[in-house]
Amino acid sequence: MTTKVIICDDSNMARKQMSRSLPDDWPTEITLAKNGAEAIEVIKKGGQELMFLDLTMPVMDGYQTLEAIRKDDLPIMVIVVSGDIQPEARDRVKKLGAIEFIKKPVDKDKIKSVLIEYGMIEPPSSPEENAGGDNE
């Protein structure tokens, strides 16, 4: 099944890096947003499941976006992806309802482990199972 994902970042390069860092075998339908206001508009149309959200953005930044999501009780899981790695930034976004904080530059393995942790993708089968072949 395809997962509907929003990538919200003001930087074109960061959006590209983020899309490339998603697991290759994960079927997604990605919507790109340049700021929080654009993302909120997309979320309100419905059907979106997960958003990767930057913090420092013009128009509506990541904190304001999280507040807007909370205020309207919008149904979306948010993972914050930011270069602002101060402990305070991490605490604040968690308090505002983000499920996870991932630091930039993004790391493909980190994204994968977070997605597994929240049940968005299946954990990889262990090498033994692959070698064993015909179990299950």
Add this chain to the structure above:
Amino acid sequence: MSEITALTEDERDCYQEITNVAMGQAADRLARLLNVYVVLPIPNVNIIERSEFKMTIKSLEDAPSVSAVCQGFIGAGIAGEALLIFNDLSFSDIAKLLDYESVQNSNEELEMLMDVANVLNGACIQGIGKQLDINFSQSHPVVLGQHRPISELLDDKHATWERTMAIEINYTIEDHNVNCDLLLLFTEESVHHMNRLISFLLED
């Protein structure tokens, strides 16, 4: 080598994003040192001509009195300077945050200036270097001057360059009256090298 008069939109975006990550690392170091939250801006990236330099500097900081430190960096054909400019009104709050009783004299201020410059400049320069896979060597920080108008601290009369890439970062500390600007200046030749280095990041 050909002149670089402007950056493409993609190049500017890329330098902005690289700076964003580097300044976040620098802010984290300062936040931990002072136990505060550093407010991060969106960095400004521009190619500026020598004739525009004074205007750029003036627009950075309109305080009547500033203190500034500069520090050079070099590596892999890339060279530049980091200029840290402090609004002088910031010192009393920084002194409190660093647990100085009060600022007694210029020497103590100088010490604080150097402490903060070491953290911010160093982390930012190394942060940019790491993303470009360059190990920058840094020179010792030099004080350009204390308690003077910014136009007196920075003079373009003896400048030999024609244009430079300037990255401006304005740091403020939440709930405290601390305001400083970090200006990273890259030589024109460096920008040629850097544009090549970032081209792989910009590939589709």
